[in-house]
Every structure is written in C-alpha cells, then in structure tokens.
Amino acid sequence: MTRPILLLGLLGLAALPARAQKQYVQEQQLWLGVFNQTRFSPRWGTWTDLHLRLHEHFVNRLFQGVARVGLTYYLTDEVRLTAGYAYVHHFPEGARTIGQPEHRPWQQVQWFTRFPKARLMQWVRLEERFRQQVVNNEDLGSDFNFNYRTRYNAALFLPITKDAFEPGGLQFLLNDELMVNFGEEIRYNTFDQNRLFAGLVYQVSKHGQLQGGYMHLFQQLPAGNVYRNQHSLRLFYFHNFDLRPSAAPVPTPQ
Template sequence: MNKYLLVLILLFSIPSFAQKQVNTQSGVWLGYFNQTRFTNKWGIWLDLHARRTDFLDRWATQIIRPGLTYFANDHLRFTLGYAYARSYPAAGLFTVRPENRLWQQVLWTSRQKRLQTQQWIRVEERFNRKIANDALRDGYNFNFRFRYLLNLMVPLNRDFIEANTLFFAFNDEIHINAGKQITYNLFDQNRLFFGLGYQFTKGLNLQVGYMNQFQQLPSGNHFNSNHVLRVFAFHNLDFRRKADK
C-alpha cells in the first residue's frame, strides 16, 4: 500500500514543481485524542485541536471532532462522526471561516515485539463557508477529502508499549481532495511526523516532536511548507466489565 501512496504523491505534486512557489511557515499544534469503549462493540471518539501559526503569534485552526465507534474486534474499528472547525485568515485579514465536516473512518492496529502500528483510512465531506472581500457570504464550498495514515511506534526501554515506556513515534498522513470544486489541488497535503512518546499508563501517552505539513493550495502551483512543533496526548478509556474483556 505504501508504494501506491508514494505514486499518488508524485502524480499530484511533481507536475507543478517546475513553477511552484513555496511559502515557509512555522507553527505549534496541540491535540487531545480520546477513544472510550463502553461495551465489546460500542464506544465514542473525540479529538480536540488548537493550532497556532508563526510559531505562537496567532491562531490558525481550532477543531472539535466527536464520533461513534463500532468495534469489530480489538484491532479493527469503524467510526462515524461530525467535526466543526474554525480556520483563521492570513495576517492582515479578519474573517474566520467556519467549516462543518462529516467523516467516516476505518482504523486497524497491530502489536508485535518492538513495534506497534496503527493505520486509518478516513473520508470527509467538507462544507466550508464562502468568503469574499474578507466577509462571510451565504452558502458553502463543498468537497470530499480522503486521508490515509500510517503510524509506527517503537518501544525503547521495553519489548512492548505499556505503562512507563519511552518510545519513538513516526507517522505520515496523505490527504487527497475530490469534488466538482477541486480543480488544481487534487493533492491536498502530506503530514510527516517523528518524535518521542511516553506511555504513562495503559491508556495514556504523550507524543512530542517535529511535523512537516506540505500543502498544495487551490491555485495548484503555490504550496505551504509548515514546520510544526506538535504535542499530542492520546487517552484511551475502557468501561467494560472485567467479565466482558
């Protein structure tokens, strides 16, 4: 699968390289991810994001994303959810763009000695409020977005990731746009992250590191390369009765 993702990146981005213009930015992304399981089959998902640009100078994005999860088994789950996002404008502009987003996801995991993996495929239906002359207008721009994430975690002081484990984290996520209003930026962005994590308890870890967000803008030949300090907390809760686990 990874070979096909590389081919997609090349197909959507290389044709514009000869004339591309890349704007370099910096940012800080803070995130909280919660997966709570109530029964063998059902649980909920919630993630919250606060993102700043020009390191900590001004807001970039705020997101709240709840969902309902069906557990096929301990390593495969399906989530259906809604997200609300606020995207802040470039310096000198004032209008914040609201976005309503539906999303569907399949997530699967594996756990082996010295390696833990997580992958997901996510589909989003995005309704972005129209903006003209730095003011909100009636109506929405709509597009689909398809996302694939590969996450690798390697324990450094134990054979498996469990309480009190330091680990190396690497992940890459590609975003592909689709829809009638998408013309030049079928390739939306790629997020490459590496850093360190610490597993405090069975269900709580913190990951800190560097992420590069490389994004193609709607014009097709303009790109943002965002250098990000990323701090994410992952919190899994399990309220099943012991007899059901």
C-alpha cells in the first residue's frame, strides 16, 4: 500500500539536478479548499474544487486562487475519467502590483483501492498551462507562456477509531503528489514540485469529510537554481453527491 508513496519520494529526489549555488526561498502558507464530486447518472458526473492560498507567516497576504471544474465519466464505481478547465490567479508578489492569470485545461484518470483496514486513492493528471506574460510590475502582455505538466497523486487513509470510514470516524492520511513539467519552454525545471502531506481526516457524514494537517512543498523554480521550501497548514473539505435513483442499475462498460 505504501509503495506508490515511497516511489514518489525517490522519483522526486532523483529529478533534482545537481546545480551550483542553489538558493532557497522559505515560505509559510495556509491552504483552504472545497472539493465536490457529483454523480448524476450511472456513467456521468461533475468535478468542482475551489482553493484560496495565503502566505507570509501563513495568513498575511493572498498568494493564489484556483477554481477548477470538470466532467467525469465513470468506467466503474472505482475508476473515473475527468476532463475540465481551471482558472488560476497568482496574486502580486514583491514589487509587482498586477496579478498573473493562468488558464489550465486538464485531463485525469482517478482510481480507488479498498483494503480491509485502509483506503488508497490515486490519480494521474495532465495539465496544459497557459500563463499570461508579465511585462513589468504594472502591465500584462498579450502573449502566454505554455507548458505541459503531469501529476501523480497517492493518498493512503488509515482508520484510527472504531468507526473507521463511517460518520464520526477518524483516520490518518498520508498523501504525496509529484509534478513534472515538459514542453519546449521548459529549460531547467523539468522537476516542478513535490507535495507531502500528513494529517487527520474526520468523517463528517457518509458523503463528507474534513481533512487538516501539515504539508511540505518543495519546488524548483524556472531559473533552475532557485527552490521554494514551503511549510503549509492545509484544511480541505470534501463532499460527494449521488443523484442517481437508488434502484438504478450500473451498466456494464462497453
């Protein structure tokens, strides 16, 4: 069960280039997020997630906002294909007074594995990132920088209380996500970042859960020799709606 997460860490370390005079940017952030997956037929559903990220001693300034939507096709109850669009807004940093918009189409395969005393969620996501160019501290250009990014995410849920995955249950969550850039405009940071999270999950209801804990983010910036070493507090709420009639059969995939 833990092999995907251990493999992620090894891949992240292997992808780091040996460059001289490395510089490290230290940050503290607070990440807030709301996720929803709604299934409205045996085969179709939607994906929505919204994020607000703060930085400078966790809460002093806005850092980033993300709004993501998608349409999901259910191959089975445990395997899902999703394609969608995300809008990301990077708030000004340092002397810059203008924010940077990013348009991000994305595609994903997500799958779940159930064990007697654990749950494992994994996904592989491909993103096409269009980031509007910043001309100077006060102006945006008309052109966009572009690159692809692939992400592998593995989340292992281990029950702590006897209620386990039922309402009122408490779980320990270990989550790791590795991101890799590629495309013509990528020169020095093929490795983008690794996010390692450990925390607790409270099962609010059969369809909702609250996650909170600590996340360490290590990112290589485009310059190649500058790295972001980020310590974050993360609070996410997940909710699933199932709008199918209770008697509706699930058809066999064609």
